[in-house]
Amino acid sequence: MERKLSIFIAAFFIFLMLFISVILISEYRNMDRLKSKNPSIPEKNYNYRKSALKLWAVNLVIKFLVPVLLLATGISNRIWLFAEGKGRNIFFAGIIYVVIFSIIDLLITLPTDYYGFVLRHRYGLSDQTIYRWLELNLKNFILNTIVFSLVIWFPYYLMRISPNRWWLYLGLLAIPVIAFVNFISPTYIDPIFNKYIAVDKGNDDLGRDIKKLLDKAGVGDADIFIVDKSRDTNTLNAYMTGIWSSKRIVLWDTTVNKMEREEVLSVTAHEIGHYVLGHIWKGIVLGGLFSVLLVYLIYKTSNWMLVRSNGSFGFTKIYSIASLPLFIFVLNMYMFLGNPIANFVSRHMEREADAYEINLTKDREAAISAMIKLSEESLSIPRPSEIYKIWFYTHPPVEERIEFFEKVNIQEDSP
Known part of the structure; x- marks a missing residue:
């Protein structure tokens, strides 16, 4: 292995440890400030966050160290x-390679996954049974292994026949592949893990209210489903998923059970905002464009690392499937470094959906109370440190969102 490669790997891990240290110091200081300014926040929230941060740090190191x-x-x-x-x-x-690789990965990550399971129970965030946890892990392992093992040959085949342009072909395939996954996931993949029940928009009281909201937004044909997430978590959530005929808004049953009707409608309006504003398609297109750049960077960096390994990895050709950990390391590195950009875009879309939500419902109080419940049930803190927000927050902090709902001018002539 050339000295340049050794220095590169060592420098990256030094950077990673410094980054983790900065995050932990920033978050602990932020929590100290919050305690003095917000004494009403339960100590439980801070204790959970500290434990979750330690688990995050361990998982981040594992993600890079194992490959x-x-x-x-x-x-x-x-x-x-x-x-x-x-x-x-x-x-x-x-x-055969993928099956063995997947088993190794499962055995390495299982202890931290189990600790996450214990942590959620310790703080009352989940009542999931150990059998259910094992079931979901097994299903996830089998599904990922089957899909990955069936497609792994294709990129390596492209590398063999087109060593200088394979990255371009894979990058250009990203948009149709992402679109296809978004299309089939709600109908064929998600039901493997949970049960989805369509909301009756004609007879059920909540269904009728949601139908009025959908009609008001001009998307009366949108499907609304409730998923049995109470088997896995006590937290609240809702999301927009799918494209074309599979597009739908999904409400967790915990959200429906723990929120007042006006709050559920407010949360639903937020997801309708994603629907109407085309955020799914924007995400697919932006994801596809980012994938072209990402695969190019992987192509350049992986080749550079392989050449300078001088055969110390045991292989000298990039199209050897033994290079998979090399690609995983480089992919994780660029995804990690690209987090601030991706999450900036995500937070912008969430702000747009928040604005759409309150202009659709005209219910400021419901928007605020729903946000407070979402935060309380997940043991969130009002805001993270600035660096943590920039690097990891896909949504604006709770404090920012509540402040927005309090101050925004509601447009009376909107939807």
């Missing part, structure tokens, strides 16, 4: 040589 160790020790290459010897061709060898 590097699989490369540096030659384990990835040995797995591939075994798979290549057992498989009749790249397709079957790829399946």
Whole structure:
């Protein structure tokens, strides 16, 4: 391994540890300030956040350390040589490699996943049984392994036949692939994990109120579903998902059960805002464009690292499936560094949906009380440190959103 590569990897991990230290220091100081300014916030919220931050730090290190160790020790290459010897061709060898790789990944991440399960129970955020937790983990493992093992050969085939342009072909495929996944997920994938019940917009009281809201927004044909998330969590949420005939608004049953009707309607109006403002499609297009740049950066960086490894990884060709941990490391690195940009866009869309929500319902009080309940049930704090917000917050902080609802001028002639 060339000295340049050793320095690059060491420098990245030094940066990562410094970053984690800055985040933890900033968050702890922020919580101290919040305690003095907001004495009404339960100590439980702060204790949970501290525990969650420690778990986040461990998971972040694991995300980068494991791929590097699989490369540096030659384990990835040995797995591939075994798979290549057992498989009749790249397709079957790829399946064997992915299955073994997925099992290793599961065993490494299972302890922290279980600690997250324990943490949620300790703070009353979940009543999920251990059997349900195991069921979801097993389903997730099987689904991911099947899909990944069936498609892994394709990018490596492109690398072999077009070593200089494979990144472009994969990047251009991103938009149709993301669109396809968004189309099939609500109908075929999500129901594997939870039960979805369509809201009766004609007979049910809540359904009729939601129907009026949809008609007012001009999207009366939109489907509304309630999902049985109370099996897994005590927190509240709602989301917009799907495209074309699979598009729908999904309310967690915890949201419906713990909120007043006006609050549920306010939350629904927010999701209608995402629907009307085209945020799903904007996300798909922006995600596709970002993917082209991302795959190009992966192509350049992975090749640079492989050349300077001088065969220390056990392979010298980028189209060897043994290079998968190399791609994972580089992908994680650029996704991590690109977080501030992606989350800035996400927060902007959430602000747009907040504005649409309150202009659709004209109910300032419901918007504020719904936000307070969402925050209380998830043990949130009013705001994070600025660096944590920039790097990790997909939504504006609760404090900002409540302040917006309090001060915004409601447009009487809107929807």
